[in-house]
Amino acid sequence: MTEPILTVEHLSFGFRDRALYHDLSFTLAAGSVTSLIGANGVGKTTLTKLIMGQLTPTAGRIIKAPTLRLGYVPQFRNIDPEYPLSLRSFVGLNQMQRHVPWHSKAEKQAVTAALRETGLLERQNQPLGMASGGEKQKAYLAQALLTHPNFLILDEATASLDVNTKTELMTLVGELNQRRGLTVLFVTHDLELAKAYTQQYLLLTQAGYEMRPTSEMNEANMPKELRPTEEVR
Numbered sequence: 145m146t147e148p149i150l151t152v153e154h155l156s157f158g159f160r161d162r163a164l165y166h167d168l169s170f171t172l173a174a175g176s177v178t179s180l181i182g183a184n185g186v187g188k189t190t191l192t193k194l195i196m197g198q199l200t201p202t203a204g205r206i207i208k209a210p211t212l213r214l215g216y217v218p219q220f221r222n223i224d225p226e227y228p229l230s231l232r233s234f235v236g237l238n239q240m241q242r243h244v245p246w247h248s249k250a251e252k253q254a255v256t257a258a259l260r261e262t263g264l265l266e267r268q269n270q271p272l273g274m275a276s277g278g279e280k281q282k283a284y285l286a287q288a289l290l291t292h293p294n295f296l297i298l299d300e301a302t303a304s305l306d307v308n309t310k311t312e313l314m315t316l317v318g319e320l321n322q323r324r325g326l327t328v329l330f331v332t333h334d335l336e337l338a339k340a341y342t343q344q345y346l347l348l349t350q351a352g353y354e355m356r357p358t359s360e361m362n363e364a365n366m367p368k369e370l371r372p373t374e375e376v377r
């Protein structure tokens with residue numbers, strides 16, 4: 145059996161006025177692709193924050209393999225068409241938080257590799273503000289890849305993309321999973337994408353949770369707002 149990269153044991157967490165999980169336990173194997181699904185407000189993003197260490201469990205624990213390196217791809221947001229940075233500059237942004245305000249040769253090569261891996265290299269000089277939704281989302285993905293993660297959290301990364309672009313992005317994520325053995329946790333409302341591109345799902349509900357292979361997903365038993373005919377929000 146593949147080693148777990150993340151183990152959640154008896155996790156409880158809530159905000160002052162609202163309990164979110166009680167006794168949540170699951171394991172993610174290294175190299176697995178899992179969707180995290182559930183209705184609005186059930187606590188999906190909060191769970192990713194707990195995994196990333198931005199919040200502390202009220203009870204239970206989250207055990208990370210010593211080799212774990214997390215990458216995070218945020219939900220696509222509309223970027224002002226006037227946004228001046230090129231795709232390339234945007235992807236390399238986080239590298240600039242160092243003591244010298246220019247990129248080293250190795251950093252430039254790393255940006256080029258991330259642009260190539262996400263299919264953005266040819267359009268690297270295009271202003272991000274003028275890029276398509278899919279290109280913008282790939283730019284976030286390329287930015288995350290620069291930190292060489294082996295565990296990628298995609299937080300509703302496909303939410304406002306059209307069907308073809310969603311498919312393209314998920315195919316790319318699937319290739320990264322295959323090529324680099326990346327573990328993927330994909331937060332989504334989209335049951336069809338979950339079925340097509342992830343091996344298992346973790347469903348959070350107000351009553352509890354379930355974790356199963358996506359081949360056993362029964363849409364009829366899913367919370368109403370997650371049924372496949374309903375387009376995302």
Ligand SMILES: Nc1ncnc2c1ncn2[C@@H]1O[C@H](COP(=O)(O)OP(=O)(O)OP(=O)(O)O)[C@@H](O)[C@H]1O
Pocket residue numbers: 159160162164182183184185186187188189190191
């Ligand atoms: N910092 C906070 N303080 C208090 N309540 C919060 C805080 N962050 C989130 N919440 C609440 O916790 C609940 C879970 O929020 P979360 O963002 O994790 O849900 P979600 O499942 O990701 O929702 P969505 O699908 O709408 O993005 C919500 O009711 C939210 O309002």
